[in-house]
Amino acid sequence: MTQPNDILDRVAATIASRKGADPAASYVAKLFSKGDDAILKKIGEEATETVMAAKDARVSGDGSKVLYEVADLWFHSLVLLAQFDLTPQQVLDELARREGVSGIAEKAARKE
Numbered sequence: 606m607t608q609p610n611d612i613l614d615r616v617a618a619t620i621a622s623r624k625g626a627d628p629a630a631s632y633v634a635k636l637f638s639k640g641d642d643a644i645l646k647k648i649g650e651e652a653t654e655t656v657m658a659a660k661d662a663r664v665s666g667d668g669s670k671v672l673y674e675v676a677d678l679w680f681h682s683l684v685l686l687a688q689f690d691l692t693p694q695q696v697l698d699e700l701a702r703r704e705g706v707s708g709i710a711e712k713a714a715r716k717e
């Protein structure tokens with residue numbers, strides 16, 4: 606089975622390699638050439654499509670569309686990370702840092 610870090614790292618490396626590449630030959634290069642707003646627009650679209658897919662899945666009982674939309678959202682999030690010279694490993698490190706810390710306890714600590 607594919608290890609999560611392997612595929613995230615490989616796709617992130619491909620995405621990073623598209624900086625300055627030909628926008629006519631690469632979807633990612635085209636997004637980079639358009640800049641922040643184009644990338645953020647895609648994140649918004651994919652997040653909305655994820656919400657809609659989940660609502661549909663509740664009606665149809667078929668969750669597979671959710672999977673495809675989350676993959677689109679993760680992919681465009683990787684493009685956003687690269688735009689800011691960030692890596693998936695840094696996100697994984699942040700999740701690891703939070704591991705075991707209850708969201709309820711964390712929120713309560715913020716209010717003190």
Ligand SMILES: N=c1c2ncn([C@@H]3O[C@H](COP(=O)(O)OP(=O)(O)OP(=O)(O)O)[C@@H](O)[C@H]3O)c2ncn1[C@@H]1O[C@H](COP(=O)(O)O)[C@@H](O)[C@H]1O
Nearest residue numbers: 616619620623630631632633634635647650676677680681
């Ligand atoms: N994982 C993906 C990936 N997922 C989705 N997409 C593309 O994201 C685009 C947006 O999806 P939409 O459903 O919104 O389709 P759309 O309405 O046609 O999109 P827009 O024209 O409105 O942007 C589509 O063109 C998809 O093909 C991806 N494009 C690339 N990758 C990865 O990125 C690598 C580099 O891609 P290129 O830069 O194109 O070589 C690839 O080898 C893959 O590993």
